Amino acid sequence: MKLLLTGGTGFIGRELLKHLTTHSVTLLTRDVAAAKRILNHTDLGNIDYIDSLDTYNDLNEFDAIINLAGEPIADKRWSAAQKQRICDSRWKVTEKIVELIHASTKPPSTFISGSAVGYYGDQQDHPFDESLKVHHDNFAHTVCDRWEQIAMRAQSDHTRVCILRTGVVLGDGGGAWRK
Template identity: 80%
Template sequence: MNLLVTGGTGFIGRELLKHLTTYSITLLTRDEQTARKTLHHTDCGNIHYVDSLDSFNDLNEFDAIINLAGEPIADKRWSETQKKRICDSRWKITETLVELIHASTKPPAIFISGSAVGYYGDQQDHPFDESLHVNQDTFAHNVCERWEHIALRAQSDQTRVCLLRTGVVLGEGGGALAKMLLPYKLGLGGPIGNGKQYIPWIHILDMVRAIVCLLETEHASGPYNFCAPHAVTNAVFSKTLANSLGRPHFLFTPKWAIKLAMGEASCLLLDSTRAKPKKLTEIGFNFSFPHIDSALKNIVANSR
C-alpha cells in the first residue's frame, strides 16, 4: 500500500511511522535533511521524502493519505500572528490535498485528517461521544470546525474521510507530558485550578494503533474521538502522575495564574472535555491502556 503522510516528523507522526514499516511512504516535509536525521532509526528504506506538493497533478499513485501537519497549538500564546500560523498550517495543506484528490481519476481510498477535541469546547462533567454537535465561537472550535469541513470535501464514493478528534497524547519524548515531567520530578506538581476539569487523554501507542485501525477498516468514516475510554479529572491525573514518579503532590496552580501566563490559550488546560471513543470501540478497537494509572506507569518506566 502506498501512503502519503504529512506531519511525519511530529510527536505522533514519528511514532506512527514505526508502525508503518510494511507500507511504502511518501513523506511531505519542509526540510528533507532534518527529516532524514529525525527518522534515522525509523526509516527502513520504505520512506521517500518530498518537500512540496507542487510536482503532483493528482494523487492517483496513493492508496491512502494521513494528514497530521499543523503548528503546535499549545507552544505559544495565541497572538493574532500565532493564530494565523495555527490556522494556515492546518487549513492550507488540507485544502491542497483535497484539491489533488478531486483531480484524481483513481483517488486514494481513504483520507485520514487531523482534528482535536478542542472542537467540543468546555462540556463540564458531561460525558459525550462523536454524535455531539457543537456551535461555539471560540478559537479552538473554529480551527477544528473549518479544518474538518475542508477535509470532508474529499468524501466521495471512492474516498472515505476519517477525522481524528485527538485528546492529550501521552508518551515519552514529546507531547504534553514532556512539559509536565520536570516540575513533578522536582516535587512541584499539582492540579490546575480546582482540578475538576476532565482531561481526554490517550497513550501514544493507542493513538497510532487506532490510526492504523482506521486505515485498515474499510467501513470507517467520519469523526473519531481519539481518547481513552476512561477520562479523568485534572486532580486525579495530577495525583496519579506524582505517584508514578514517587513524588509528593500538594501544590496547585490557581486558575488566574494559568490565564495570566497563557491568555486565551488557557482554555486548553481549563476546559473540561469528557469525550468517549464510542466509534473506535464500535469498530472493534481495543485500547492497550484504557486507564490512566497503567498508561503513566508504562511511560515513566520507559523513560527511565
C-alpha cells in the same frame, strides 16, 4: 500500500511511522533535511521525502493519505501571528490534498485527517459524542471545525474520509508529558 503522510515529524507521526515500515511512505515535510535528521535514528523502511505537493497533478499513485500536518498547538503563546500559523498549517495543506483527490481518476481509497478534541470546546459536565451540536467561538473549536469541514470535501464513493480527533497526547520523549 503506498501512503502519503503529512505531519510525520510530529510526535504522533513519528510513532505512526514505526508501524508503517512494510509500506511505501511519501512524507510531506516543510524541511526535508530537518525531517531526515529527526527521523534518522530509527529504521523506518522506505520513505520518500517531499517538501511540496505542487509537483502533483493528482494523487492516483497513493492508496491512502494520513494528514497530521500542523504547527504544534501548545509550543508557543497564541499571539495573532501564532494563531494564523496554527490555522494555515492545517487548513492550507488539507485544501491542497482535497484538491488533488478531486483531480484524481483513481483517488486514494482512504483519507485520514487529523483534528482534536478541542472541537468540542468546554462542555463542563455534559456528555458528548459526534452527534453533539457544538456552537463555540473559542479558537480550538474554530480551528478543528474548519479543518474537518475542509477534509470532508474529499468524501466520495471512491474516497472514505476519517476524522481523527486526538486528545492530549502523552508519551515518552514528547507530547504533553514533556510540557
